[in-house]
Amino acid sequence: MTGTATASHFKQNAHAALQDAALQKALQHVRANFIDKRAKAVARLPEFDALRDSARDIKDHTLANLDLYLEAYEAKVVAAGGHVHYAMTAKDGVDIVLKLCRERGAKAVTKGKSMIAEEIGLNAALEAAGIDPIETDLGEYIIQLRGEPPSHIIAPAVHLNKEQVAEDFRRAHRDLPGDRDLSQPVQLLTEARGILRDKFLSADIGVTGANFLIAETGTSIIVTNEGNGDLTQILPKVHIVIASLEKIVPTLEDASQLLRVLARSATGQDMSVYTTLSTGPRRPGDPDGPEEYHVILLDNGRSSMLGGDFEDMLRCIRCGACMNHCPVYHAVGGHAYGSVYPGPMGAVLTPSLIGVKEGGQLPNASTFCGRCEAVCPVRIPLPNMMRHWREREFERHLSPAAMRYGIGFWAYFAKRPALYRLSTNIAMRALHLFGGAKGRFAWLPFAGGWTRYRDLPAPQGATFQSRWRAKSGRLN
């Protein structure tokens, strides 16, 4: 995880995000766009829900036999002339990339979009080693210019408006004529493409992530909409794939099933524009391809999720549908999470990566509305897993004291029905007298968390149970 993680400051981050007018404008776009497009794509495919079941089953089967599939995958990569490196930690992953770069005297590295590279903080490490990392996905390129982390796992610059991007290009691209029109997205794309073309050609090494790694063939698959991934992995002499363990699937057929739910869930496309398969380095007679092909398999806490409360999270195929449908993400955007992975999937995964002490805010910041689970293409029970983190927090006495006392106080009564009925009846009658004339409270002691933002209705007076008892002469 990068050193900039601020997950423990979620509340402060969220406060800043809510005051940020440009961000709020950009977030409207998330609300408006992704949801509709996914819904339409799903409506066009009657078997979509059956495909989700199948996708879940494929991933569950793979996770149950992960060791076997990893071995089979490695054997196939090696047979195709590639190399497999295992990285237990983020630092191991970085060190392997740096070693490969140093040994080859690399000066410039092009990168396809990779969340794993973000997770291990690869760009910062490359820069520190005097190597120039060049992001080639348009969104990643933009946030790299701005020195920002991605705010969304598939749309890294979704927090920005096109005017902000035009400004960034004018600042960073020194040869750009001042009168060039950059008011339309396509003009921004053309401008970035012009700059990136030269960089593709001069890169020594290309680093990509992987959406799937196929055990049957030793193939890595990436999906993109810009084709930048192809240029990243074909043009340089060395292609490094960096992927986490759970990206393995048994067969090409399995991968194609997962692809059917991936793009539909992510962007509402039937398929991404490019689905690129690479198997080993260039063979004799191949028209193009790298001379060397390396795969770095990152664990970074994942193997410890196997067999536990959080194993289901390893099914995640990184479509982003959970955040696209999350009211909290819509309100505060991805940066507020202070983690590489935002939204509901990030709220579950982050504490696994950085610990519940640092990351515990995130699984708490959910209304449990369940929309994330309802749209997840691999049916991950995200709210349940966020609740598991809250349980861990509670067990370890990490939850805030006020919350613990509040819940403890309430539970004391909830566990004693007779006392509860008596005391609530008195309290509600009193509150009714106090606020009944107006019907609500604009402020109430101990309820500031509520009344700061909204009025609190006054109770109607005696409780239902006391009225029922009076009416029927008994309680039962």
Add this chain to the structure above:
Amino acid sequence: MKDLALIDIAQNPGRAPIRVGLFVTCLVDLMRPSIGFAAVKLLEDAGCRVHVPSQTCCGQPAYNSGDRAATKQIARQNIAAFEDCDYVVAPSGSCAGMLAKHYPELFAGEPELAGKANAFAAKCFELVSFLVDVLKVTKVSARFEGEVAYHDSCSGLRELGVFSQPRQLLASVEGLRLVELNGADVCCGFGGTFAVKYGEISDAIVAQKTSNILASGAPTLLAGDLGCLMNMAGKLQRQGSDVAVRHVAEVLAGMTEEPAIGASRAAALSAGAPN
């Protein structure tokens, strides 16, 4: 299991009235008993005998705060309290979802209790879906003049599939016109303790909701969960709106003489209660 029970009732109208335990929910019990009485009326009109065992809360605040031990204790208490009832019905999708979906999960791995929790869960229902799906109620005899917007509360919608049932029964209310509410299935930002723990975010979410409510033009907002209703009513009132907010059961039962949620009796009288 639910299917068997369903056939039982639907095909044996002459049978002794079924014994429904009303799980009134702590919010209704404390804040708005009139919803509880509306639920009783709807159930009795449909031929049920309603019982109200001594009760407190479904345990959700503890459950969602990670306090599993307290939750289990409360769950055991509820399972025992409603043992004699054929069904347990709550005027809340959230609390019914807790009883029907989360109690079994709570005791998974404890064979003896899991059996009890599963049997209990199978007889728990949200009020409106119970009326329609189990009791086969197709219409109500109530009158309510004007347009209403309906918000789908999250747990009812996504855990229990409560969507068409309230719309079906509302369509039978004389004088009532249901208008489209944009984003009706989007969370209102309540989320139980979330509303207080993350008040500022909750506020931003409910502000989206109220702007959709206001855009619908309906003078009345209905939903099936008092927590969500209090959140939306509280925000609307803070914004100076006079949209009346009520539980769907109040309208279905024709019991709208109480002031709307958070409204004063004086305001209700001067506005002329729409019934």
